[in-house]
Amino acid sequence: MMKKFLFRAEAVNLTPTVYDTSDISTIRGGGFYLLNRVGMLAQHTNWKQHLITEGASSAVFAIETNDPNDIRQQLLKFLYNGSQPIKEMMFIVEYIEETNSFPEDMARLMGKVRYAQMQSPSIRIFPETLKAESGMDFDELNRVLPAHQWDSGKEKNLSSFTYSRREQGKPLRQEIYKNVLGSNIDGYEFTNDLESLSKDSSQGNLDGKIAYIYIDGNKFGALQRSFSKAELGQYDNTLHTLKKLFLQAIINLVKDRPSFINKQKEVRLETLLWGGDEIKLIVPAWLGWEVASLFYQVVAKQNPLAPEHTPGGVINRELTYAMGLVFSHHKNPIRNIDTVAGMLVDAVKSGLKNDPGNKPEYYKCTGNRMHYMVLESLETMPSSYDLFAKEYYRTVCGDLVLTSSEMDELKTFAANLKSGISRSWLHEIARSWALGSQVKYTNNLQRALDISPLSKKDKLGLSQEIQTITGTTIQDGIVQSSPPGKGYRWLQVAELWDYLL
Numbered sequence: 001m002m003k004k005f006l007f008r009a010e011a012v013n014l015t016p017t018v019y020d021t022s023d024i025s026t027i028r029g030g031g032f033y034l035l036n037r038v039g040m041l042a043q044h045t046n047w048k049q050h051l052i053t054e055g056a057s058s059a060v061f062a063i064e065t066n067d068p069n070d071i072r073q074q075l076l077k078f079l080y081n082g083s084q085p086i087k088e089m090m091f092i093v094e095y096i097e098e099t100n101s102f103p104e105d106m107a108r109l110m111g112k113v114r115y116a117q118m119q120s121p122s123i124r125i126f127p128e129t130l131k132a133e134s135g136m137d138f139d140e141l142n143r144v145l146p147a148h149q150w151d152s153g154k155e156k157n158l159s160s161f162t163y164s165r166r167e168q169g170k171p172l173r174q175e176i177y178k179n180v181l182g183s184n185i186d187g188y189e190f191t192n193d194l195e196s197l198s199k200d201s202s203q204g205n206l207d208g209k210i211a212y213i214y215i216d217g218n219k220f221g222a223l224q225r226s227f228s229k230a231e232l233g234q235y236d237n238t239l240h241t242l243k244k245l246f247l248q249a250i251i252n253l254v255k256d257r258p259s260f261i262n263k264q265k266e267v268r269l270e271t272l273l274w275g276g277d278e279i280k281l282i283v284p285a286w287l288g289w290e291v292a293s294l295f296y297q298v299v300a301k302q303n304p305l306a307p308e309h310t311p312g313g314v315i316n317r318e319l320t321y322a323m324g325l326v327f328s329h330h331k332n333p334i335r336n337i338d339t340v341a342g343m344l345v346d347a348v349k350s351g352l353k354n355d356p357g358n359k360p361e362y363y364k365c366t367g368n369r370m371h372y373m374v375l376e377s378l379e380t381m382p383s384s385y386d387l388f389a390k391e392y393y394r395t396v397c398g399d400l401v402l403t404s405s406e407m408d409e410l411k412t413f414a415a416n417l418k419s420g421i422s423r424s425w426l427h428e429i430a431r432s433w434a435l436g437s438q439v440k441y442t443n444n445l446q447r448a449l450d451i452s453p454l455s456k457k458d459k460l461g462l463s464q465e466i467q468t469i470t471g472t473t474i475q476d477g478i479v480q481s482s483p484p485g486k487g488y489r490w491l492q493v494a495e496l497w498d499y500l501l
Contacts, residue, residue: 004098006095007068008094012113013120014031018031018034025170026141038055038057041075060109061075079091084164087124088129130146133147133149140158190270197330198268200259200262210328211499231305259286270282286499296407300364325372326373328374351398410493413465420458426494429444449462472487
């Protein structure tokens with residue numbers, strides 16, 4: 001009699017196979033290759049009917065068989081082969097016999113995969129990988145492997161591993177977009193490097209700058225561990241629909257924003273991760289805030305999962321997302337930017353964990369939160385975001401978190417300030433608050449309001465908005481000497497001025 005087994009197929013060891021370089025095309029190519037192999041496995045006619053769930057680089061199947069090891073070998077053979085296999089990539093397939101407790105089975109299966117990963121080599125090395133071609137030195141993007149061929153586009157010596165990822169990444173990205181949107185992709189072509197994505201002399205201070213957006217679901221792992229098979233299917237459909245709607249919203253925005261397309265008629269969009277509950281994408285700096293806000297607009301329309309009934313009561317289960325948004329020059333090494341974005345997301349999640357509210361991560365109005373960072377030149381964050389916030393903003397990082405509604409409020413505030421207070425005075429106000437000088441802060445803000453070109457009515461409206469956003473007390477047009485409760489908002493508006501407007 002055949003038995004029922006759960007199989008988990010997963011791409012592993014991403015550091016040496018995807019993030020071994022700062023070259024954006026190589027990172028994209030490696031990530032999309034893994035996504036494509038797992039996706040093709042999940043949709044293959046032999047396995048699609050058995051699919052339970054599919055993530056960014058993993059898939060789980062329920063299969064009835066007498067020989068689970070043979071099934072395992074078939075899955076591995078598919079993953080490691082293909083029309084243009086990249087043999088250095090690494091996959092693991094493990095299985096367990098199914099019981100009556102699906103959550104426990106999934107936990108045991110994950111544990112078996114992780115144990116197998118720890119016992120396996122972290123990299124795959126082949127004799128031809130270590131042998132350089134005659135007259136060539138080393139891979140100029142990887143900086144470790146010997147070089148095997150000349151890349152005319154990069155004008156550099158590359159290893160076959162790096163070259164394969166770069167070349168396959170271009171068509172794979174287009175293919176994945178088409179798989180998500182079908183014919184609605186409108187035949188768009190996309191930029192293949194960060195310079196063509198970010199260079200636009202008409203954008204002033206933002207010419208050559210990018211916005212790196214990292215999105216990660218809150219407590220999705222905990223949710224998945226508690227799901228039944230049916231709930232896991234609903235969860236997968238919810239995520240797939242969300243990503244489709246978000247990508248479609250971006251394409252719609254492309255049609256409305258001419259600056260989203262460069263002189264070569266390419267869309268200024270780079271996607272590094274598009275699967276599971278994580279998304280990493282890059283857009284021009286002048287569109288970063290709008291695209292980040294657009295994601296939360298799409299999430300706001302997403303249907304919640306069925307609530308969970310526990311002995312302690314009913315738990316709401318809306319899917320919410322942490323975001324890290326980094327503004328930087330396109331020449332800043334992408335791994336630096338990715339590290340900073342990860343710190344920002346971790347700071348959001350830590351804040352949710354320590355929030356005294358009743359599971360704020362399961363409510364859209366409280367769980368959808370973001371932190372941002374503006375990196376100048378090629379700098380990176382020297383320490384944790386918590387320490388940075390205390391030193392730079394003179395407050396804890398929890399105060400700096402922005403919900404989706406606060407993102408919109410900050411943008412509106414900047415627009416209203418532009419019409420009422422000059423940028424030079426804005427910086428004087430922010431600087432005096434940052435230096436802790438209450439007298440200078442009060443005097444600078446009072447002077448800026450006194451010389452404002454706004455009408456008396458509009459000036460009153462702006463004063464009320466300043467009170468709401470910064471916590472500064474203003475009575476009958478007179479700035480009071482009491483310290484502003486949220487004076488750090490001045491710093492945020494000052495550093496985000498170009499990006500918001």
